[in-house]
């Protein structure tokens with residue numbers, strides 16, 4: 001079955017089994033390379049997704065898409081955890 005898909009990067013319609021269109025695949029590759037390079041040099045778990053986006057220059061939207069991959073599990077701390085310090089402090093004290 002041939003199915004038209006909407007590119008996750010540029011929004012154009014295309015026919016393929018990938019997440020982005022052919023034009024955007026190289027851009028995705030470059031961003032992923034940047035992201036992996038950053039993680040290798042900086043480590044991870046210290047930054048929120050927003051901070052990671054600023055540090056790598058990858059857009060929030062694309063970064064969110066990359067971080068859904070198991071490969072990047074635990075790469076950044078959850079946005080939710082930021083600002084909920086009272087809650088996490090309580091948990092830390094219990095442990």
Ligand SMILES: [Zn+2]
Pocket residue numbers: 007008009010011012020021022023024
């Ligand atoms: Zn595209």
